Amino acid sequence: MSMLSILPQQLVFGLALGTVYGLIAIGYTMVYGVLFMINFAHGEVFMIGAYIGWGVLSGLLAAKIGGLNPAWVLPLMLLPAMLGCGLLGTALERFAYRPLYARGATRLGPLISAVGASIFLQNAVMLSQGARMKVYMTNVLFPRSWRVQLFGTNVSVLLVVVAIIAGLMMWGLHVLVRRTALGRAIRAVAEDREMAAIMGVDVNRVVATTFFLGSALGGAAGVLIGLYYTQIDFFMGFSAGLKAFTAAVLGGIGNIKGAMLGGILLGVIESLAVTFMDPAYKDVIAFVVLILVLTFRPEGLLGEALADWRRI
Amino acid sequence: MPEPMLDLKDVVTYYGPIPALKGISLCVRQGEIVCLLGGNASGKSTTMKAILGVVRPTQGSVSFEGDRIDGLPPQAIVRRGIALVPEARRVFGRMTVLENLAMGAHTRRRDPPAELDADRERVFALFPRLAERADQVAGTMSGGEQQMLAIGRALMARPRLLLMDEPSMGLSPAFVDQVFDIIQTINRQGVTILVVEQNAVVALSIASRGYVLQNGLMVVDDTAEALLAADHIRRAYLGEI
Numbered sequence: 001m002s003m004l005s006i007l008p009q010q011l012v013f014g015l016a017l018g019t020v021y022g023l024i025a026i027g028y029t030m031v032y033g034v035l036f037m038i039n040f041a042h043g044e045v046f047m048i049g050a051y052i053g054w055g056v057l058s059g060l061l062a063a064k065i066g067g068l069n070p071a072w073v074l075p076l077m078l079l080p081a082m083l084g085c086g087l088l089g090t091a092l093e094r095f096a097y098r099p100l101y102a103r104g105a106t107r108l109g110p111l112i113s114a115v116g117a118s119i120f121l122q123n124a125v126m127l128s129q130g131a132r133m134k135v136y137m138t139n140v141l142f143p144r145s146w147r148v149q150l151f152g153t154n155v156s157v158l159l160v161v162v163a164i165i166a167g168l169m170m171w172g173l174h175v176l177v178r179r180t181a182l183g184r185a186i187r188a189v190a191e192d193r194e195m196a197a198i199m200g201v202d203v204n205r206v207v208a209t210t211f212f213l214g215s216a217l218g219g220a221a222g223v224l225i226g227l228y229y230t231q232i233d234f235f236m237g238f239s240a241g242l243k244a245f246t247a248a249v250l251g252g253i254g255n256i257k258g259a260m261l262g263g264i265l266l267g268v269i270e271s272l273a274v275t276f277m278d279p280a281y282k283d284v285i286a287f288v289v290l291i292l293v294l295t296f297r298p299e300g301l302l303g304e305a306l307a308d309w310r311r312i
Numbered sequence: 313m314p315e316p317m318l319d320l321k322d323v324v325t326y327y328g329p330i331p332a333l334k335g336i337s338l339c340v341r342q343g344e345i346v347c348l349l350g351g352n353a354s355g356k357s358t359t360m361k362a363i364l365g366v367v368r369p370t371q372g373s374v375s376f377e378g379d380r381i382d383g384l385p386p387q388a389i390v391r392r393g394i395a396l397v398p399e400a401r402r403v404f405g406r407m408t409v410l411e412n413l414a415m416g417a418h419t420r421r422r423d424p425p426a427e428l429d430a431d432r433e434r435v436f437a438l439f440p441r442l443a444e445r446a447d448q449v450a451g452t453m454s455g456g457e458q459q460m461l462a463i464g465r466a467l468m469a470r471p472r473l474l475l476m477d478e479p480s481m482g483l484s485p486a487f488v489d490q491v492f493d494i495i496q497t498i499n500r501q502g503v504t505i506l507v508v509e510q511n512a513v514v515a516l517s518i519a520s521r522g523y524v525l526q527n528g529l530m531v532v533d534d535t536a537e538a539l540l541a542a543d544h545i546r547r548a549y550l551g552e553i
Contacts, residue, residue, distance in 0.1 A: 181414070181421040188404055188415050195402045198364055200390035200419035200469065 018267020019166035024244030025259035027214030043241015044121035049222025089215025252303020323372035350525035395471035405451025416468030
């Protein structure tokens, strides 16, 4: 009985967490779409986003600025995190991946470079910020007493705000990809790189822009996760990154809608599963899902068959 | 003789260590339809890619309207007024007809929308079928419809020179005639055309001049009439008909 009574709450929590997973997963899937590589440093980009947001919030608190209100503090945290992470993403592409694929490296080269970049970024943050966790003073912005009734259950305003911001960002990206010339160019490069170039698309610039967009969303997700869990450290990108990667594979890697769907599903599966079993197994769930998907439906829920290996 | 619009001189390209073009020269004058013939792997498609900057020549030069364009990236070359109807059509299969046409006009995306609309209407006038299927996803269309779309997409760039790679490949005989009629119509509207074809007799019947490529070398260069009349050339390169 007690388990069933917390189900709606777990469902809402899963949906909210899932939108954030989806936000990170978009970064994996977009980069895979244009380059056919998994950017394993994306989790670290997310982690650095969390640090940038933390830096802004801590700076505001240290400056003893009164009247901190989410309406202006959140944009002030999110925008630098998105810009910083976007630029970091384009730098990764420019210096860690492009030199390899421009020289005709196989798929494995950039992948290993991504793992290296991931270790580099983790250690750079650890050395500059220290190995101890940082604490988001979230309750200054969202007091614990701020709660709302939603779907017959009592949830924190923070959780709702996190889900709305993540949802809006995904919607914004969807509109950009579907309705703008840039989005069309990204889809063209993903579908047929050479034809896109023949249409006059500057492929290198589109790839760099794709990294910027995916990384910016990852940075925003870092701030949202930081706000929600309130504790961040240099290693947080590892498991979040792997889970978002799972979400991207679940939805169908390369498919942006799939990443959103996969993220939300994974969030819900995870939070429902811990209702019925020891929460210590929470992280196991994501990887069980990954193994099941890869075994039974490797192309993911919305993905096309992954047989197209002739395109590099 | 007017100055050639497109002028390739001794172009050499490699795929890795393998030479694809071994020093070919070719010119196309304003207003012409020129035909490039040759068997499989003779270097026809590579010639197209070398003109567009997708494959970079290691030696020789490519000039368009008097300016060197070899070494420029494809987007710069497209912007100068060269477009390609690629081999096997290669429309963006996951995009709609309208989106494919918009991709064709990618380098003109900051032009006034009214001009782009007018050009789209011109394409639709040429291919009414595309207007009917405007919102259909290109990958679900028939080969003939995709060929129309590939031609329409290239025209959206407002090319002065249109490169066409095997426009009749895989099409029904009736539709082949239609495609060649349309090529002539486009040419009369002021677009210069360089067409690669295996279907030599049909292609030469609308062309003024022809070149024959073999193993990366230009082996014959003559007027279309002479090429059609010369028995030994027909036997050796164009296939017996």
